[in-house]
Amino acid sequence: MTVGSVSFAAPAAPLTDVMVYAVGSEQYGQYEYLDYDQIRTVEDHGGDPFYIVTADYGYSRQSSRIAKLNGIKLDYIGTEDIDTNGDSIVDVFLHYWDASGQTGGEFTYQATSENAPWNTYSDSIIIR
Template sequence: MKKRVISILLAAIFLLISTTTVFAENNQVKNYEGNFLKESGPIEITDGLRDQLKKMREKSASDVQPMAEAPPLSYLEVYAAISSQNPTYEYFTANQTSSVADHGGAEMYIVTAELGYGFQRHAKIANSAFLPEVQYQMIDLDNDSIVDGWFYWWDASGYDSGLFTYENRSANYPFNTMFDSIIIK
């Protein structure tokens, strides 16, 4: 009987630890870099992305429960680029295959957007080694202080152009891997 009670307690503790509900303050931004990204300010969610993310969230979570585990990765895209050569964000559409602006220069950052939670983020440009993640910002689609997704900034400084690829694997079931790419001019 004593072993059974201990087993039940351990199982309950494990369940409490393994479920994650994420709350965040509005406009939570983690900035590792210096002046260039601070001067550009937080990235905005375009109406098109907001609509697309809301549709995906509704499709993937028809019965959301309070205190449920974090949602799986259900949407991912290369969202924007900013560089010292083009110092305002160039926002990409979901089906865009290359940037319009000519990027590059001393600093270049590429922004990805995702809905849900992943844990194996990998970004590359022009077959480089993995690019460092230098900043992130939470996405809260309906201002309920629950994180719906994330923007991530990738440091591609030193590259003038090339194919930018990004992939991430869901942190929870179904543990899917998602991928997107764009040619940066």
């Protein structure tokens, strides 16, 4: 629908899932990409830099995103928007978290949808 010179698009897609997508660290030397159902990393991680990447499928509320390593809340670094099917609509949001200086342990992530039905999803992994 167009009103004057403003076009309205469809509402943002609600959050439908989250996952721990990748772990990259000085100790391993590159990113380890994770499978959806993987429960621990294969490689050992730690050092500085040490980044953990989560994937949101749909739009999550920025203030609801919580990433922790061993119960310690991690600093948010930034987001990368991914269009998986070439239709110029963002399908996945990769969020980067800073765990620099730590050596691994239990990583947990949680996010809540920006819009109805305000679903909350979470994922976790053991980082070696």
